[in-house]
Amino acid sequence: MSTTQHRIGIVGARGHTGAELIRLVASHPALELVFVSSRELDGQRVADNVPGFEGELRYASLDPEAVAAQGADVVVLALPNGKAAPYVEAIDKAKPDTLIVDLSADYRFDERWYYGLPELTRQRWRGEKRISNPGCYATAVQLSIAPLKDLLAAPPVSFGVSGYSGAGTTPSDRNDPEKLRDNLMPYSLTGHMHEKEASRHLGVPVEFMPHVAPHFRGLTVTTNLYLARPVKREDIVNRFHGAYDGEKLVHVQDEAPWVSQIAHKHHVDIGGFAVSSDGKRVVVVATLDNLLKGAATQAMQNINRAIGVDEYTAIPV
Ligand SMILES: NC(=O)C1=CN([C@@H]2O[C@H](COP(=O)(O)OP(=O)(O)OC[C@H]3O[C@@H](n4cnc5c(N)ncnc54)[C@H](OP(=O)(O)O)[C@@H]3O)[C@@H](O)[C@H]2O)C=CC1
Ligand SMILES: CC(=O)N[C@@H](CCC(=O)OP(=O)(O)O)C(=O)O
Structure with missing residues (x-):
């Protein structure tokens, strides 16, 4: 099992699911939260917005190119439906081996993306680095x-x-x-x-x-x-x-x-x-x-499997 640190960023981090993901990532031994993107909370401390989060990390308003330029190993897109594509395209250009997990419905019908409902589709994962999280x-x-x-x-x-x-x-x-x-x-x-x-x-x-x-x-x-x-x-x-x-x-x-x-x-x-x-x-x-098994927890299961750690790491079971 890998113990390497993976740098992760969350786009749409102000939202309900983004906040849950921030909490899960904060307690993860193999993930380092390197950026959280929000236009509305730009410049504010995460700790002032997400109860239980400690540290000085601040939200930043990042467009798709700026997200890609962060060079994270893992990017979670927690945006409303219909907004993911420019971020995926920018990451495809800048660092295509980035693991992208999309919480929206945008790629749930795209054969090139793995549909990650682990209890039902675990065996279908073929190492894809593009994962669509179920509704x-x-x-x-x-x-x-x-x-x-x-x-x-x-x-x-x-x-x-x-x-x-x-x-x-x-x-x-x-x-x-x-x-x-x-x-x-x-x-x-x-x-x-x-x-x-x-x-x-x-x-x-x-x-x-x-x-x-x-x-x-x-x-x-x-x-x-x-x-x-x-x-x-x-x-x-x-x-x-x-x-x-x-x-x-x-x-x-x-x-x-x-x-x-x-x-x-x-x-x-x-x-x-x-x-x-x-x-x-x-x-x-x-x-x-x-917000959990319906979104953030399921995303964490998918990330854990893709980075090669136990599927339930950082998930209280
Ligand atoms: N809520 C739920 O129970 C579930 C949600 N989902 C899916 O997860 C995704 C996120 O949901 P949820 O957290 O509820 O959504 P929210 O509406 O709570 O949050 C959306 C986030 O996206 C940002 N955002 C909104 N519009 C844009 C835009 N045009 N460009 C860039 N950023 C934008 C917002 O921040 P800011 O405006 O500050 O930039 C905010 O951080 C959605 O696709 C949803 O369908 C999936 C399963 C369950
Ligand atoms: C109460 C409510 O409005 N729920 C949302 C589902 C949330 C969800 O799972 O979202 P996506 O499939 O859009 O990612 C809806 O029915 O659209």
């Missing part, structure tokens, strides 16, 4: 369906409810606490990006209906699956244990998990496992913290 709901949806994929009689239907940190910091109805008060806000009820993403990477069509709720962090995905033949509840539960008992970041439990229990945790909880009396309909519930 938060898409992670929960895929982990909920994968163990039953061969049994499906119809596209599974996932009902998702996310805390509003999932909508980032750019003001919108979906992260406005006033509009969300006492409310549940449905959106993108067909064709959401994560519906396409989960369908593509699972290899089966999935239907997904997202909602935002007034809590800040953590999401629930409740998935309905019609099966081609009757299956006993015990066999369903055994399939999930078989798939995930070796996984430190996927916990299978009997009861349906509650989102209130998953905030600030790094793993996914999967449970519930309700089976209809004819054995041909199953409902599975998954929760995860959208």
Whole structure:
């Protein structure tokens, strides 16, 4: 296992996921945080903005060429969708062997990029230095369906409810606490990006209906699956244990998990496992913290594997 220090920079470090990554990197024995980029916080101390961070590092407003000129070994892009390409192009020119992990949806459909949902795609990594990190709901949806994929009689239907940190910091109805008060806000009820993403990477069509709720962090995905033949509840539960008992970041439990229990945790909880009396309909519930296993923690798993250290380094498991 490598103990070499790797120089890492975060672009979009002011955001919700950027802040979580800063905390994870700060406790990592093989990563040295060399730059954090934000236009709005340019010049401010990270320690004044990220509770728990110590040191004198300051945010800098860096354009794509300036990011590439830092010469980091690892760059994480934590930008809104549609913004990654100029940074990737600049790094491709200046230092193409840089490991880039993109948190946005921009490269999740690009065959040249490895799609890093380790519990499902670990064996597909071929040393790519371009890694696209899955979406938060898409992670929960895929982990909920994968163990039953061969049994499906119809596209599974996932009902998702996310805390509003999932909508980032750019003001919108979906992260406005006033509009969300006492409310549940449905959106993108067909064709959401994560519906396409989960369908593509699972290899089966999935239907997904997202909602935002007034809590800040953590999401629930409740998935309905019609099966081609009757299956006993015990066999369903055994399939999930078989798939995930070796996984430190996927916990299978009997009861349906509650989102209130998953905030600030790094793993996914999967449970519930309700089976209809004819054995041909199953409902599975998954929760995860959208900022952690849905974003920063999953990025850290991907970085760890790519730099050759234990996958769970710096991740409290
Ligand atoms: N929030 C979540 O639960 C999840 C988010 N993601 C994805 O991760 C990415 C980051 O999400 P999140 O942290 O929530 O986003 P935020 O909106 O919280 O943060 C976005 C960051 O990008 C910077 N930024 C915004 N616009 C630009 C621009 N045009 N050029 C350069 N920098 C810009 C902002 O800083 P400044 O304006 O100061 O430069 C900020 O640091 C997104 O692609 C999101 O879809 C993935 C999984 C879960
Ligand atoms: C509540 C909310 O708005 N959530 C975001 C998902 C956040 C995420 O995982 O983002 P990307 O796939 O864009 O990277 C959404 O539905 O677009």
